[in-house]
Amino acid sequence: MLADYSVAMCTFNGAYFVLEQLDSIASQTHPPKEILVCDDGSADNTVELIRKFSELHPLINVRIHINKRNLGFIKNFEQAISLCTYEYILLSDQDDYWVNNKAELQVGFLSSNPSKKMVFSDAYRTDSKLMPIQPDLWQCVHFSALNQQRFMAGQALSVLLRHNIVTGATVALTKEFVHQQFPFNDEYPHDAWLALKAAQVDAIGFIPQKLIKYRQHETNALGAVYDSKLTKARKALTGYWRSQFPPEFFMRLKAYQALIDSEHCLSEQGKLVSQVKAFQEFRLSIMEGKQERLNGFRYLVRYWRNNYYNNYAAAKGSLVKDMLRLIVKSPNYTESTKQ
Template sequence: MPNEKPFVTVFTPNYNREHLISETIESILNQSYTNFEYIIVDDGSTDNSWDIIQEYAQQDNRIKAFRNKKNLKIVKTRNKGFKLSSPKATYFAIIDSDDVAISKRLEIQVKFLEKNPKYGLVGSNKYIIDENSQIIGYRNYPLSDKEIRKTITIYNPIAQSSVLMRKKVINMIGYYDQKWKFCQDYDYWLRVGRFWKMKNIKTPLIKYRISKNQVKSKSIKDTIIYTYKIQEKAIHKYGYPDSLLNKVYRVFLRVILIYPKIVYILYRIRFSKFPF
């Protein structure tokens, strides 16, 4: 595409993903939409990730590689990506270092936001892949702004790795809240939704990877705790409506916190349909 097309920042945070980062990088470099910079921030990896990232950066000048001197953890690293985005960028895309973008992802999402100025961000449905990049599942999300708002105080209806947002949104909303160790993206979408419409594309635009060691009972319990706290904040601080269904669901969250092992088993059986 010609350079008069809107400029996009694509951002990937990385930590110890030497066996996966190449596939992620190549999925971005092979996008049909080419007017972008690709910022990769390595969070002090102890494996060979940084060497791999540097090698790609030497081959393609769209890649801008940065490395944290020490491990800052994911939220600070994500916020660093916001800060490093070029001032000329109109849009900001996210892709995590174990996920894969479909080749027309940026093209489809930029086209949507260009045609719909009231929308602050656009995500998509996603494929679920295993450690060998084989598709093993599929995750549907609510598509329209109306559908997203019906569910956003019940569960996170937007896949972070699928998001393309306006830089105007970041300038207005700010960065991720660093107090949220988990679910910081969920809080961010709730903040965005106060001022902008949101959309998910029906066609899956990313492949989201699930590894054998990724899902742990403890991490699910922590996710539930943060989900509950963020929902309470959305209702009592941001003014989102508190329906009977929302209240019942939050009671459900409190109950399953007592038995997180059950949630872990359910997640392993049908993770592609699980709402967290």
């Protein structure tokens, strides 16, 4: 018999979709004992709709907490999770739709794999009317067959240091594990942060099935965007001219340091995180024109030979851009052009 579980849901002006999501949760082959909803100050009738849903489903304990002030999605999820009472907690956005055996598979996975404290899945991408959009979620986040093999071989942390591939709407975790992570890192999305923390202790797993319909629409807090080959080529050509890396790059650097400073970071893991952080800071120094050219090329060749560009950047594309930036932006070049 499967263990009982809670659902942690965050809402904010979600009236248009929230009932469909709640109905999909109530229709699970293994339904929840409770749904804990934290509303972040909705101005529509989201809360009223949830209360009506609760009246129609007396076997599910629907608890609604209305925030006195807007917390934002990271702190609101932290709050919702903290209020859940059961051993297993499944995260839920307000606008998706669960496949009917999602909870059964995820609770079953965690129950039968006690070393794993967190599990995530693939998802169908859909439009606002739940019509399919190609490709599916894992293709968008580049969780390839090779990276899945690396995950299963105990290299989850290495995969996640490249970029986040875990979407919170597909996540289930244990109450004990997630409570150890309070307070969340408020500068990094909670799903990405929890995935890194679980990977530190080899406690994250995945289920390859698509277990939710991940709705893409105008008001998504976050979404999964797919870049075609043409778009990737255009970004590669224009990326060289950027004056700085995107904000996500700097968020990752802060997250790396937080991992290094955390109590669960073992010596080998800390060494890996420090090495990846140093590599990314090296790339940043090139972007900012602070890397001396000859020494920079020595490091660049070393990082390429040690597979850093393949594992933690966009392989040859990033290598070529860094080479061009090193030639044009290095202090040597800048000083010579002024003479």
